Amino acid sequence: MTITPMHFIRLILLFTFFLNFNQVFAQKGVATTFSTIDALLAGLYEGTFTVKELKQRGNFGIGTFHSLNGELLMLNGKVYQIQADGSSQEVQDTTRIPWATVSFFQEGQQHHLPDDLTYTSFQKEMDKVLASPNLSYAIWVEGVFSIKVRSVPAQTKPYPKMTQIVDQQSVFNYQNIRGTLVGFRSPAYVKGINIPGFHLHFLSADGKRGGHVLDFIMERGTVQTEKYHELSLVLPTNKAFLEVDLVTDKTKDLQQVEK
Numbered sequence: 001m002t003i004t005p006m007h008f009i010r011l012i013l014l015f016t017f018f019l020n021f022n023q024v025f026a027q028k029g030v031a032t033t034f035s036t037i038d039a040l041l042a043g044l045y046e047g048t049f050t051v052k053e054l055k056q057r058g059n060f061g062i063g064t065f066h067s068l069n070g071e072l073l074m075l076n077g078k079v080y081q082i083q084a085d086g087s088s089q090e091v092q093d094t095t096r097i098p099w100a101t102v103s104f105f106q107e108g109q110q111h112h113l114p115d116d117l118t119y120t121s122f123q124k125e126m127d128k129v130l131a132s133p134n135l136s137y138a139i140w141v142e143g144v145f146s147i148k149v150r151s152v153p154a155q156t157k158p159y160p161k162m163t164q165i166v167d168q169q170s171v172f173n174y175q176n177i178r179g180t181l182v183g184f185r186s187p188a189y190v191k192g193i194n195i196p197g198f199h200l201h202f203l204s205a206d207g208k209r210g211g212h213v214l215d216f217i218m219e220r221g222t223v224q225t226e227k228y229h230e231l232s233l234v235l236p237t238n239k240a241f242l243e244v245d246l247v248t249d250k251t252k253d254l255q256q257v258e259k
Helices: 005-026 037-041 051-055 119-129 239-243 251-258
Strands: 030-034 060-064 071-075 078-082 088-090 100-103 109-111 136-151 170-186 197-204 210-228 230-234
Touching: 037 251, 051 078, 060 170, 060 197, 071 100, 071 170, 071 197, 071 210, 078 197, 078 210, 119 197, 119 210, 136 197, 170 210
Parallel strands: 030 230
Antiparallel strands: 030 100, 060 071, 060 100, 071 078, 078 088, 109 210, 136 170, 136 210, 170 197, 197 210
């Protein structure tokens, strides 16, 4: 059999398809964290990963950007940067990231929730319906909110610790706004790597506003969840990470930053 140029092209396309398929398939059911939350708390804001690398591990997730320049939200494979003025824009694949958690979100399990839930009551309701406190869950909510969110400005070197920049955060209150909550509920044992409990970011329906969720009343909405039996950790290889103090317990620092 003579292999024509067309046969050769088809073989390359077929090989590429199976390569991409296997790469994506291998990541189904996995939540991947890049770097650790304790490294971020210690001031490691250098972007050692790229948006392109995040997309190889997921289409859904949250994080932050190089120099702590705003909040990151990934939804349907698009990555948005929510800046210190509350505005949001989609970013390029070359954009650098110091910390994030992502996953390939499938059509998750749907849950019916009451109207007019506060953030606190929402968490209690979710704790009732999520199967186990010992698994990680992706949380995807579509709804109408009165919501309080925050973002932070880019930092300059030498980078301060996160507890030193809490007062710099910009806080925004939006009333009767339609949008999406993206994030995770993580088990207690991920302390130091991720944020135990609920960690959610918000994006308005028009994609123009958002932030890290501090509080809300969900007037009405729907929620989908997906559980993960496998967690993946990708660590930086730079000198700063190799030398940073990850022994000291940073629980109090995290509580101060997340309040």
